[in-house]
Amino acid sequence: MSEKKSYGLLKGKRGIVFGPLDESSIGWQIALSAYGEGATLAISNVQIALRVGKVMELAKLCGDAPVIACDATNNEEIDAAFKQLKEEFGPVDFIIHSIGMSQNIRKSLPYEALNYDWYLRTLDVSAVSLHRILTSALKNDAIKNGGSVVAMTYIAAQRNYSSYSDMGDAKSLLESIARSYGTRLAERGIRINTVSQSPTYTRAGSGIENFDKMYDYADRVSPLGNASAEECGDYVVTLLSDLTRKVTMQNLYHDGGYSSMGMTIPMLHLFHAALQNEELAKEAGL
């Protein structure tokens, strides 16, 4: 296998990645890409994920990166994490938020029958946690002036994807928090962006109803095909590098062109042909 090319884009930079669980995780691939580009890393996840996931393996692959246990919905744990991070590294150059979870999706509850305790938990874990992390990083002086923050999101923040359920609301909130915090972070030259990624087979992703069909549809409609987690890692590295100093408060699509597409001619023909089959059309609810 050929060695992956490194441009040294993050040489001398230090950062923390919240959310890698196993090699399928987007956060895992971001960590590997950032390390490959010369960054020094710390990795964080909730205690339970450190036990059931493969985080220690990732830490080894990233030059024995320190692993920091932290529930991103718990202010005390976040503060303790940034204190520990500062002791290890001093203030960091970048923070990655790659965290998401919906109990309503896990339990396949329809949007019209959400469990509201779980709904609030979805918003807290998947969106408010970004606010908590930023607030704690600033309070603890744990991020450098001129730093960069990236949070992972999905196009269901802008469009209706029925099976994405309460995660669509969480992603809208996440993107809004990135904008609202953007001006405040900019006072210190810190930029913040959300990256809207293609459907990706991960633990969180695969739990979504009809995920395989969503994946397949997006892959066929996107002119460049779905973007993989590895490709996402490479893209995110550019946003952490000095080459993107004036990019902030953006929601950036990393999706093979999917977000700019309407319909493709082959899909149009397929749809039309399927509609001629009355039984099939009825079964699909059309």
Ligand SMILES: NC(=O)c1ccc[n+]([C@@H]2O[C@H](COP(=O)([O-])OP(=O)(O)OC[C@H]3O[C@@H](n4cnc5c(N)ncnc54)[C@H](O)[C@@H]3O)[C@@H](O)[C@H]2O)c1
């Ligand atoms: N998989 C996709 O199709 C897809 C597409 C676009 C965006 N995203 C986003 O990418 C990000 C990463 O998800 P993924 O798909 O790699 O799945 P993943 O399951 O690998 O990662 C989600 C992580 O969130 C962590 N987490 C859950 N609760 C937490 C808490 N309280 N505190 C700290 N961490 C917690 C989990 O332990 C897990 O490591 C999420 O924001 C997700 O919504 C995923």
